[in-house]
Amino acid sequence: MRITVNGTDHEVDVEEDMPLLWLLRDELGIHGSKYGCGIGACGACTVHLDGLAVRACQVWSGDAAGAEVTTIEGLGTEAAPHPVQQAWIDLQVAQCGYCQPGQVMQAAALLAEVPDPTDRQIEDAMGGNLCRCATYPRIRAAIRRAAGSEGA
């Protein structure tokens, strides 16, 4: 099947039902998206599918074929970070960092849809993204900063 990841087309031969997460990590060698639970309970694997935040451990490769997949690597780079990544860097959100690719992707999708979210909207959107290090206060602050509501 053909799959487009971060703007690059790939021809892959995998099972239809292989979750996208392992197609990315183990077949394409794109390691930014992480495995935390495999059951949609932690959000560490969050990527964008045609701009929508999805759990890559819950999406079949067969269903992702033909769609535009964006991973954390496709969102921005250290030299040219996405505004959400910039806010994450400025506020030093990460502790261990393992959840952060998923947090950043979820937050970026939220802000694409709702440029200036309320606290309630932030809580609803981010509720599925677990951070065992509990960086939540800074996640909340970084989303507000990226949204510009704190004059970033």
Added chain:
Amino acid sequence: MGTAGKIARRTFLIGTAAIGAGVAFGIYAYRRDPGNPLTAGLAPGEAALTPYVLLDAEGVTLITPRIDLGQGAASIQAHLLAEELDVDPAKVRLASGPASPVYHNGSVAAEGMPLAAWDEGLIARGGRAASEVLGKFGGLHVTGGSTTVADAYDRLRAAGASARETLKAAAATRLGIAREDLRTEDGRVVWADGSAPYAELIPLLADVEVVQDVPLRDPSAWRWLGQPHRRVDVAAKSVGTYRFGGDLVLPDMLHATVVTNPLRGGGVVSMHASEAEAMRGVEAVLPITDGAAVLADNDWRAFRAARAIRFESGGEGPTSDALWKAHEAALDGDRDSAFTDEGDVDAAPGTRIEATYRVPFLHHAPLEPANATVRYTPEATEVWTATQAPIFVARSVARITGQEAEQVTVNVLPAGGSFGHRLEDEWVRQAAEIAVQVPGRPVRLTLSREQDMTHGFYRPMAVARGRGTVENGRVRALDLAVAAQSVAESQMGRVGFPAFGPDVALVAGAWDAPYALPDRRITGHRVAATVPVSSWRSVGASHNGFFLESFLDELIAEAGADPVEERLRLISHEPSRRVLETVAEMASWNGPEGKRGVAFVYSFGVPVAQIMEVRQTEAGIVMDKLWIAAEVGRVLDPVNIEAQLSGGALFGIGHALSSEITFDGRGPEQTNFDSYESLRLWQTPEIEVRALGSGGPIRGAGEPGLPPAAPALANAVFAATGTRLRRMPFAADMRFA
């Protein structure tokens, strides 16, 4: 290729030049010689100045032997070295260094001794000195006990200073001027009309002695320390290029996972793997201790095949009910310790109250599942894993491969969290068991979340009984008995050592609480070892802070006193009084006001006070605000201290609310994050942190933020509802929004 070259090429590079460089890892042999482990294998053109500073043509590499688990260890170690060496931590390379006793942790053993950290008396100082010696000869190359900063503070600055002065001495020789007339700046030695980058001086280093015992700079001259740091890893962690152990890819690597009996030692009754073996991508299903390993070409294919193995496991394990009963019975049984026994709690006058508390087993559950990569050949074995104790890992693996520990090289990789989990090494041993069956091929073992969750080394279940009296509006007597399994006994048992003497962790955070009461007794009661238990963030203080501060709050309420005022009256230790006063001032404390609770716990040498404010809503209790004050002696990086203190507190609150591991006789009943719940963003209160640095010994903040959080919440819930939360998870007895 010499050591520095290997590090340069194989280390996870951090800094501007490192974008996209990905992971690389240093190769070192574990060696017995506790000299400088970097000097062996240096190539021409490379130099090792102290075990912490490597130079090659491309510049400086700083060695940061305490593993970064998310607590910021890599960054703080780099800044301590950089401060004296005059390099920019963002512009140099970092490496974790080889497993070596030279990197022993001199502070960590003190945590196992009954020495109150606030006690500066002779015996306590002697014990701490003994800990340094123990650490050295035991080769405790260990990250843990919130000791990284305390242990590294002088040592790494001294290493940086020594390297700097040696570089100046080399330049002085060449220039024919006095070392004192040179200075250093941003990785260069500078003189009146010129300068040279450190790397240019390498050829001259052979002719100079390493300059020892350099006086350390006064804090007023610091450039980095004491200011907000930019964490060296924060950009890579924000753009997804940071590489964890589970991201390692080696040529010809096999992807492995395991399914084993949740009851260790229970064995396998029957196993049918033919369906699994026939699945796409599966190379083999191999036997290992208590189960089987699947080798495949992809993690998911390995997981899928592992699920297809029909597996009947043997053995019989305890149930939670039986364990609770054993703990309650232990309270009336023999004492393991009574480090605090003052006055006569049984005869104390006043109104008497009694209450029983309990907390369940908990899993560390770092978000990155346990993983390890091992390549075995008959000559040598190489290990890549995120471990807090690399020398122990080398020994564990050597026992399995039948080699000498010196033949095992351990490469320490960054961890996606730990909370104490990565002091254990079961998965590394499993990877080694697999690797010996496929010599020459690297095997990367990744545990499924289900395997990881059901094979934990848990925070012990614990039960406590508080008894006390109040008289004339004051707390008079306090008697706390705590029953739990011994973490030290369980951990030592796993490496084949008996644990003798009382276990101070059983009563940590309670026996050494700096409260002066006429009648006070704290006793520990050891429950027979059944479920494997381990160091879980803040260890014994994680439950004892809850027991002591909740029961004390009951006594204070019974006495009709103010929870802050009465604690201040009882506190006998000045820094502790300061944090309680500080948090009261931050929160404008004016009594519980039907919404606020306070707690104070002294653990890991750090007094921490917290005030929680809650609100009752139709959906349940909402946590609105948490104030935290702590005294750490000196604040080296205010940004990270805040992260550690608030992270610790929230970790405590999240588990207190809704987490538990229960046992049904076949093993743990929770298998993933759906049944083992965790704090979410929408539950998180606003947090305000003040870290004080008023002098005194410098301390780490990774753990001490945790113990006061749950009791502050429980005491706030009491203020709001009149209900005492005496058991965790709180959600069993109280609705939270």
